[in-house]
Amino acid sequence: MQCEQRVPMPGLCRVPGDLVAINNSSPHVIAYGPEATMVDGLLAGEAAVMRTAVLHTCAEQHVSINDVVVGARSVVITHPRDNAEVVRALLSSIDVSGAMKISPVAAPSVTLAVDYSGPDLDYVAQQCGLTSQEVVALHSGAKYVVEFCGFSPGFAYLTGLPAVLHLPRRATPRPRVPRGAVAIAAQYSAVYPRESPGGWHLLGVTDHELWNMTREQPATLTPGTIVSFEHIT
Numbered sequence: 001m002q003c004e005q006r007v008p009m010p011g012l013c014r015v016p017g018d019l020v021a022i023n024n025s026s027p028h029v030i031a032y033g034p035e036a037t038m039v040d041g042l043l044a045g046e047a048a049v050m051r052t053a054v055l056h057t058c059a060e061q062h063v064s065i066n067d068v069v070v071g072a073r074s075v076v077i078t079h080p081r082d083n084a085e086v087v088r089a090l091l092s093s094i095d096v097s098g099a100m101k102i103s104p105v106a107a108p109s110v111t112l113a114v115d116y117s118g119p120d121l122d123y124v125a126q127q128c129g130l131t132s133q134e135v136v137a138l139h140s141g142a143k144y145v146v147e148f149c150g151f152s153p154g155f156a157y158l159t160g161l162p163a164v165l166h167l168p169r170r171a172t173p174r175p176r177v178p179r180g181a182v183a184i185a186a187q188y189s190a191v192y193p194r195e196s197p198g199g200w201h202l203l204g205v206t207d208h209e210l211w212n213m214t215r216e217q218p219a220t221l222t223p224g225t226i227v228s229f230e231h232i233t
Helices: 046-061 081-093 121-128 132-141
Strands: 028-031 036-040 067-070 075-078 109-115 143-149 156-159 174-177 181-185 188-191 196-198 201-205 226-232
Touching: 028 081, 036 081, 046 067, 046 075, 046 081, 046 143, 067 143, 121 132, 121 201, 132 201, 132 226
Parallel strands: 109 226
Antiparallel strands: 028 036, 036 075, 067 075, 109 201, 143 156, 143 226, 156 188, 174 196, 181 188, 181 201
16 A cells, blocks of 8 residues: 555545445555544445454554544544654555454454334335345344444444345435434444434334443444344344
């Protein structure tokens, strides 16, 4: 990967969950100010793996960094100002395809019990040419991985949704989506950690607490976490 000395324009940010982007460019390292560096141009599913590779490689090489923040197609690493060149050189040496093989620690896993009685279940089934029972079986039978977090605290974008269930977001978002709503949009599934507006299709609800500021780790779902949904009746 090559290091570029530039800062992306704010207006060029992607909107995850609306588009399935195809990226034909190779990853590149960008100086993102004096105390941050971005690895951009990653393919779908690579960002969470890159985060693991960065943490592993920095620890192995004793390179000091502060945090690694995952996006849909990018990773931002914050670091001490005087460590910038070392971090950027290290990032430029990481091979993304090789990073897919790095597993320094076992990934955490979470199983969420779901009552599949969401208001959009029948609509999703109709749009996908399936029965409601088939939608539930497909969604609950898949294994998901947290690719990145965003939108609101504790909101995780999960990859692994079966392709037959890929649908655009709702044309009209709801002003209120309940806490624990299990939803899908584009290639992602997600769970709303708190009541909020939302435009995803609601399949069901879980009572699992996904965000709690009193815990040492407030978010239940963090990048790289493996997630399963269990159908309850």
